Amino acid sequence: MSKSAARKQKGVILIADGMGDRPIDLLEGRTPLEAASTPNLDRLAAEGECGMMDPVAPGVRAGSDTSHLALLGYDPHACYTGRGPFEVAGVGLEVKGGDICFRCNFASVDENMVVTDRRAGRIAEGTQELTAAVEGMTIGDVKCFFKESVEHRGALILRGPGLGHQVSDADPHNEGAKVLAAEGVDEASKKTAAAVNEFVKRSYEALRKHPVNLEREKQGKPPANIILPRGAGVAPALDSFRDRYGISGAAVVETALIAGIARYLALDLPDVPGATGGYDSDESALAQAVLAALKDHDFVICNFKAPDLAGHDGNAAKKVKCIEKMDRLVGEVVSNLRGPTHVVVSADHSTPVSYKDHSGDSVPILFWGPEVRRDGVQAFGERPCAAGGIGRIQGRYIMHILTNLMGTQEKFGA
Numbered sequence: 001m002s003k004s005a006a007r008k009q010k011g012v013i014l015i016a017d018g019m020g021d022r023p024i025d026l027l028e029g030r031t032p033l034e035a036a037s038t039p040n041l042d043r044l045a046a047e048g049e050c051g052m053m054d055p056v057a058p059g060v061r062a063g064s065d066t067s068h069l070a071l072l073g074y075d076p077h078a079c080y081t082g083r084g085p086f087e088v089a090g091v092g093l094e095v096k097g098g099d100i101c102f103r104c105n106f107a108s109v110d111e112n113m114v115v116t117d118r119r120a121g122r123i124a125e126g127t128q129e130l131t132a133a134v135e136g137m138t139i140g141d142v143k144c145f146f147k148e149s150v151e152h153r154g155a156l157i158l159r160g161p162g163l164g165h166q167v168s169d170a171d172p173h174n175e176g177a178k179v180l181a182a183e184g185v186d187e188a189s190k191k192t193a194a195a196v197n198e199f200v201k202r203s204y205e206a207l208r209k210h211p212v213n214l215e216r217e218k219q220g221k222p223p224a225n226i227i228l229p230r231g232a233g234v235a236p237a238l239d240s241f242r243d244r245y246g247i248s249g250a251a252v253v254e255t256a257l258i259a260g261i262a263r264y265l266a267l268d269l270p271d272v273p274g275a276t277g278g279y280d281s282d283e284s285a286l287a288q289a290v291l292a293a294l295k296d297h298d299f300v301i302c303n304f305k306a307p308d309l310a311g312h313d314g315n316a317a318k319k320v321k322c323i324e325k326m327d328r329l330v331g332e333v334v335s336n337l338r339g340p341t342h343v344v345v346s347a348d349h350s351t352p353v354s355y356k357d358h359s360g361d362s363v364p365i366l367f368w369g370p371e372v373r374r375d376g377v378q379a380f381g382e383r384p385c386a387a388g389g390i391g392r393i394q395g396r397y398i399m400h401i402l403t404n405l406m407g408t409q410e411k412f413g414a
């Protein structure tokens with residue numbers, strides 16, 4: 001094995017969620033990124049190397065989850081089995097390859113197991129205590145791991161030998177309907193279904209007389225007296241970010257879904273007070289979290305959610321403002337770096353204002369840092385970047401390019 005002699009540098013990927021867009025009449029034919037005032041992004045583009053990036057592949061409408069997997073070098077076509085396992089990881093459960101993962105609701109049922117409220121009155125308090133009454137259950141050789149999430153939501157993992165994931169829901173998805181017996185299509189899934197049904201039954205036994213529910217009933221609120229799993233998915237076996245790249249990493253993110261991806265890859269997830277995932281999110285808090293994480297990690301990825309929201313809302317003026325926030329975030333990171341660091345700025349997909357959803361349009365990307373070859377691009381935007389030295393790449397190549405610049409990549413061959 002030949003280690004490169006180059007000094008190891010740090011790397012940062014700063015993602016403006018859904019930033020890519022199409023020309024808009026209201027903006028005189030410019031995209032929101034082209035129309036926004038972005039002095040920091042333009043400076044980095046002028047000093048760095050630019051291009052266009054297809055997050056998953058040309059024309060593919062990527063979700064934020066599949067895109068972030070690709071951007072981190074994990075092929076979503078090979079490893080994405082649905083959002084369930086990543087959501088479960090996002091709730092804070094430790095997921096292992098082969099686990100069967102479910103989303104769950106605390107719900108209310110009557111004595112005939114008829115669902116009277118699928119969300120148990122959107123229960124806001126006491127779910128931790130209810131969780132304590134059901135966690136750590138073992139059903140035969142199957143271990144159950146349950147964790148509450150916000151309001152009536154929760155997540156369940158079933159772990160054990162010979163479990164399949166083709167299992168129907170116990171949740172009838174309708175009030176006035178009886179709790180369903182989960183069914184599996186094959187032998188392995190039948191084993192899972194039996195465990196699900198037992199879990200549901202035991203959850204009712206453990207919760208129906210629980211003090212939290214007795215108190216709720218006293219107050220005339222629907223009891224959270226059963227847990228209903230749905231949306232079974234099998235967890236893919238993925239090597240951790242550190243195992244794959246040999247470097248430490250952290251993720252500064254605002255949404256549970258992307259946090260779930262990060263946790264799945266064993267990236268550290270610092271708390272960011274002020275990161276709301278909404279329009280009011282504090283971009284400076286995100287920048288400071290990136291800088292803090294860089295002190296004890298080789299690599300940090302950051303996702304700023306707001307531009308995507310404006311795209312979904314179809315609001316061009318708001319999207320311009322969100323991109324200007326992104327520009328300040330990037331400026332604050334770059335002007336406070338300590339030591340040689342390479343910075344990538346891009347989007348995880350386009351969310352065009354005219355389309356109000358994720359489109360398959362490519363997104364601009366820039367690489368900036370001491371080892372980057374400068375090209376002739378002078379501004380950061382969809383059209384200027386199309387003329388850049390990076391050309392047009394797919395998301396899965398970003399980590400190749402970045403670890404090459406950082407000097408942390410093993411040589412391929414002799």
Ligand code: ZN
Nearest residue numbers: 017018064348
């Ligand atoms: Zn996204």
Ligand code: ZN
Nearest residue numbers: 018308351358
């Ligand atoms: Zn979106």
